[in-house]
Amino acid sequence: MKWACDSRALLVEDHPVNRKLLKRQLGMLGVKVDAVPDAESALQRMERVSYRLVLTDLGLPGMGGEELLRRLHERFRGQVSAPALIAVTGESDPETLASLRAAGVDDVLVKPVSVERLKALLEDWIDGSNPEPASPASCPDPDDGSPDLDPxxxxxxxxxxxxxxxxxxxxxxxxxxxxxxxxxxxxxxxxxxxxxxxxxxxxxxxxxxxxxxxxxxxxxxxxxxxxxxxxxxxxxxxxxxxxxxxxxxxxxxxxxxxxxxxxxxxxxxxxxxxxxxxxxxxxxxx
Incomplete structure (x- = not known):
């Protein structure tokens, strides 16, 4: 599946093997990827380029990935066109996930990352890859008789x-x-x-x-x-x-x-x- 022509992602990963692998996987799915090795380079790049996705490893040299995500969350607060912020980590314990949610993370990729998981993430976070769930014209009638739950x-x-x-x-x-x-x-x-x-x-x-x-x-x-x-x-x-x-x-x-x-x-x-x-x-x- 190919995504919209402006589907551009920023990948922040310090390990050259992981960086090359993730970039290759995203490229296979039709996403244009810029890859950098640290948070400082990512911030500089985002001054010049707009991205739909930012994927970052947490264990970066210097500024960590979680701090980078927190700064980006604050920078784009309230903006509809804000990029989706994705954490890439080998940890999936509740404490780590809670900390990432507090930092404003939109989604988490747990290593090793499969192409199928990346495809699902793109379907969730790149606009236009799947249809809008509903029309924004109005709310449904509260008395239309539809059940709250269908077991x-x-x-x-x-x-x-x-x-x-x-x-x-x-x-x-x-x-x-x-x-x-x-x-x-x-x-x-x-x-x-x-x-x-x-x-x-x-x-x-x-x-x-x-x-x-x-x-x-x-x-x-x-x-x-x-x-x-x-x-x-x-x-x-x-x-x-x-x-x-x-x-x-x-x-x-x-x-x-x-x-x-x-x-x-x-x-x-x-x-x-x-x-x-x-x-x-x-x-x-x-």
Whole structure:
């Protein structure tokens, strides 16, 4: 797949082998790449050239990759045309990932990086590589009758025996959506496009996977509205997005109660087979 003609990436990697390999992989996917060995060179290059992606290793000489990403996040704060900031690291522990999120990182590539993973990243972060999720014209009617959650989506992926796994995935989605809402609300108030777009983009794809189609529709329209600087539509959609998450939480609570009642019913129901076995054992002992 080839990307838009202005799909240009800046790669910051001090190790010559890794730098050459990643540059080659991105080139295979049709991306124009400028590669530099350190953060200072990257900052100088970005004074002259605009990029759609900045990919940086964390263990750079001098200024580290995380500090570089933090500076770039501050430089491009609020700009719709800001490049996607990608960390390239061999670490994937929760502490490292949390630190990178705090630095404003948009996505993480864990070494070794496959061409398939790079392709997926390009589809996520280079505009025009995939269709917009929704039109920014308006928010959907809150009374259109569409459900907040369609459990059949995950059942179709996991099968009937995967009900407990489906429940966990939906719960994880709600936790993730709730965790970023305070920052997203502040971004809306400040009309700060970058953190809001990052939040919406991440949650949009997850919502579709768990069957939260209404959330996905709202997030998609809000993301498109942010890109168009249509803050009125953003403000109209946000309360609906919050209400949708509350609706999914209500579903989870009711589903959990139903699950407990079924479990209690099974635990109190007599089992004829075990009772018969017990009687035979008693008779034999006589």
């Amino acid at each position: 059949a989506v995950l059942r179709g992926l996991l099968g009937e025996d995967g009900a407990e796994d489906a429940r966990r995935l939906i719960h994880l989605f709600v936790e993730s959506a709730r965790a970023g809402m305070a920052e997203a609300a502040r971004a809306i108030e400040a009309r700060d496009a970058r953190p809001l777009k990052r939040y919406l983009h991440r949650q949009w794809s997850a919502a579709g996977a768990v069957g939260a189609a209404r959330f996905a529709t709202l997030a998609g329209r809000m993301e498109s509205a942010v890109a168009a600087e249509d803050w009125e539509t953003v403000g109209e959609c946000w309360p609906q997005l919050e209400a949708t998450v509350s609706g999914i939480e209500t579903y989870l609570a009711a589903d959990l109660e139903s699950f407990r009642q079924q479990a209690d019913g099974r635990s109190h129901k007599p089992t004829r087979r075990s009772g018969g076995r017990h009687r035979r054992q008693v008779e034999q002992s006589r």
